[in-house]
Amino acid sequence: MTLRLHNTLTGRKEDFEPLEAGHVRMYTCGPTVWNYAHVGNLRAFLFYDLVRRHLRVSGYRVTHVMNLTDIDDRILDQAMHARTTIEEYVKPYAQAFFEDMAALRAERAEHYPRATEHIPEMVDMISSLIEHEYAYIADGDVYFRIDSFPRYGELSHLDRAGLKAGVRVATDKYEKESVSDFALWKRSHPEDEEIGASWDAPFGKGRPGWHIECSAMSKRYLGDTLDIHAGGIDLMFPHHENEIAQSEAANHKTFARVWLHSEHLSDATGEKMSKSAGGFTTLRDLVAAGHDPLAVRMFLIANAHYRSRVRLSPEALHAAAEQVRRLREFAERLDRTTPAGEDDHALARRTAEVRAGYRDALDDDLNLPQGVGLVFDHLREANAALDAGRVGPLNKDALRALLSDVDAHLDVIRAEEPGLAEEVERLIAERETARRERDFARADRIREDLKSRGIALEDSKDGVRWRRLRPAERS
Numbered sequence: 423m424t425l426r427l428h429n430t431l432t433g434r435k436e437d438f439e440p441l442e443a444g445h446v447r448m449y450t451c452g453p454t455v456w457n458y459a460h461v462g463n464l465r466a467f468l469f470y471d472l473v474r475r476h477l478r479v480s481g482y483r484v485t486h487v488m489n490l491t492d493i494d495d496r497i498l499d500q501a502m503h504a505r506t507t508i509e510e511y512v513k514p515y516a517q518a519f520f521e522d523m524a525a526l527r528a529e530r531a532e533h534y535p536r537a538t539e540h541i542p543e544m545v546d547m548i549s550s551l552i553e554h555e556y557a558y559i560a561d562g563d564v565y566f567r568i569d570s571f572p573r574y575g576e577l578s579h580l581d582r583a584g585l586k587a588g589v590r591v592a593t594d595k596y597e598k599e600s601v602s603d604f605a606l607w608k609r610s611h612p613e614d615e616e617i618g619a620s621w622d623a624p625f626g627k628g629r630p631g632w633h634i635e636c637s638a639m640s641k642r643y644l645g646d647t648l649d650i651h652a653g654g655i656d657l658m659f660p661h662h663e664n665e666i667a668q669s670e671a672a673n674h675k676t677f678a679r680v681w682l683h684s685e686h687l688s689d690a691t692g693e694k695m696s697k698s699a700g701g702f703t704t705l706r707d708l709v710a711a712g713h714d715p716l717a718v719r720m721f722l723i724a725n726a727h728y729r730s731r732v733r734l735s736p737e738a739l740h741a742a743a744e745q746v747r748r749l750r751e752f753a754e755r756l757d758r759t760t761p762a763g764e765d766d767h768a769l770a771r772r773t774a775e776v777r778a779g780y781r782d783a784l785d786d787d788l789n790l791p792q793g794v795g796l797v798f799d800h801l802r803e804a805n806a807a808l809d810a811g812r813v814g815p816l817n818k819d820a821l822r823a824l825l826s827d828v829d830a831h832l833d834v835i836r837a838e839e840p841g842l843a844e845e846v847e848r849l850i851a852e853r854e855t856a857r858r859e860r861d862f863a864r865a866d867r868i869r870e871d872l873k874s875r876g877i878a879l880e881d882s883k884d885g886v887r888w889r890r891l892r893p894a895e896r897s
């Protein structure tokens with residue numbers, strides 16, 4: 423089966439083929455680092471990770487870009503309040519984002535561009551839009567003229583007449599030709615300068631709007647046309663609609679060939695989780711309540727298909743933790759087992775069917791929950807075969823291969839990064855040597871180095887032991 427993905431643009435599942443053979447260019451909207459990411463955000467970020475992993479499993483090289491929005495009205499307000507610069511204000515939240523991603527075992531993207539580091543690219547794009555009359559200056563702000571882009575609304579399938587008549591898209595207070603025109607650039611106020619949130623541009627001092635970031639940064643790293651653009655469903659309108667308008671008006675090329683959108687996560691009451699609505703939960707909150715980040719990962723990617731809503735609850739997290747435990751226990755049991763003299767042919771056939779079924783489920787618009795369901799059903803049969811001593815050498819290899827197929831997406835079975843234990847043990851031995859030689863500075867450096875990688879050392883009467891720091895313990 424070939425990989426099929428549901429493209430929001432056409433509303434259908436389509437065979438996926440990148441523009442350049444063997445290489446996928448993917449852009450995904452990242453966090454606004456004004457605060458900690460909430461679990462709803464994390465669901466979208468882990469969805470990106472699933473797409474990325476399955477593309478790699480399918481044999482593609484992936485260039486994945488995920489932006490960090492480090493300029494935004496909320497960031498300006500908070501920095502002003504805290505009497506600091508926006509750069510200082512966002513630092514801990516940007517770091518927390520990377521820590522959360524590591525704790526959740528999201529693979530690293532190839533690029534994490536920050537908006538404030540790509541202002542010249544945004545200024546260039548805005549200049550070109552003004553020059554070709556897709557944009558205009560009003561009272562120091564620059565707006566995109568939606569009337570100049572007839573395809574506006576195609577992604578979200580919205581009615582342009584309705585949009586014009588009523589919906590107020592932006593909350594900007596200044597003079598616009600039409601209520602739905604959106605800001606590309608916002609003029610500076612005197613206090614913006616002090617917090618480092620003001621840049622020079624031919625059309626006046628100011629700062630970029632949110633939407634132009636993604637258009638300018640995706641072009642910088644991936645070119646005019648992306649194979650895949652992904653985001654949470656709440657970004658489809660107006661954010662993604664605006665990205666398309668800006669990029670296609672500026673580049674005269676298709677912006678993104680496939681659009682993928684992941685659904686909301688709702689809180690215990692069934693309401694969409696969002697920061698503006700108040701009650702949001704972070705990974706830190708869940709870890710503090712005793713949940714394992716890997717159970718959170720399992721829940722967010724495997725509990726429901728990415729295009730279905732899912733509700734966060736302690737019960738669902740406990741069920742996910744139990745799934746992780748069962749997978750690990752099976753993997754360990756399999757490793758310990760001495761194979762029987764002969765293989766069980768029925769088991770071999772079933773294992774091969776489940777491997778194929780798992781792959782088909784993933785190829786069918788990333789249906790991980792269905793694939794994982796097949797695997798859990800099969801574990802019952804495999805455990806029974808282990809009980810009966812019917813697992814032969816080829817059976818064992820095939821079951822191992824099945825687990826490794828599954829863990830290519832789930833990544834919850836392996837205990838630690840490969841080679842990590844050996845490296846930590848080596849550093850512990852080095853530290854012991856340093857201490858014996860009374861080189862305490864060096865011993866402390868090794869401990870600090872390990873801590874920065876999320877490893878804590880504990881001296882006990884049996885020697886030095888190490889453990890992973892929980893996210894809340896990292897500082």
Ligand SMILES: [Zn+2]
Nearest residue numbers: 451452636661
């Ligand atoms: Zn974006």
